[in-house]
Amino acid sequence: MIADVPGARPVAQSRLVFQGGVWDVRSDDVDLGESGVVTRDYIHHTGAVAIMALNDADELYLVRQYRHPVQAETWEPPAGLLDLAGEPPVDAAARELHEEADLRAGRWDTLLDFMTSPGGSSEGIRIFLARDLSEVPEAERHARHEEERDMEGRWVPLAEVLASIWAGEAQSPTIVAGALALDAAKRSGWELLRPADAPWRRPPSLLD
Structure with a gap:
């Protein structure tokens, strides 16, 4: 088994190039x-979580949301930033599942950890598998705003999601990584899953 080797090289100087509402851009002399x-210039990110919500019919709950940098509405699992200091990742995932999908889960497992673009961003993402799902009562649902206001949500068979990935029709990193990992975990009889609170070697976060 191979393993990434953690450890930072000395930084002679670090400059804040841009301070944004969600992440910063830094320039480091390494x-x-x-x-x-x-x-090296890079995005200093908070990190994020995504949720593969799987029902008993082998369907995933996905949302279609406008992503301006790629000028497309992309199909993705519910997801969100780790932008609350000290919030456990699984709690953040439960919050995002409630807000974006109007769902709660009775079982949580860690499916996959990955880095979106380690050459240019410190963003690390943990993808959870959520099962034993139930709907949030109408009176307790989250009011969505901005890009989330008009996003579409839909149950999609896992087989259809995989076919869309292999055809190049679904390209968001969380749906590609999450669906392929879910397929592998299912084929293993769920032996590849880790506990929801499994250790995570997260990249340095903007909130650290």
């Missing part, structure tokens, strides 16, 4: 020893 000092 000392690589004999290879010299190099400048």
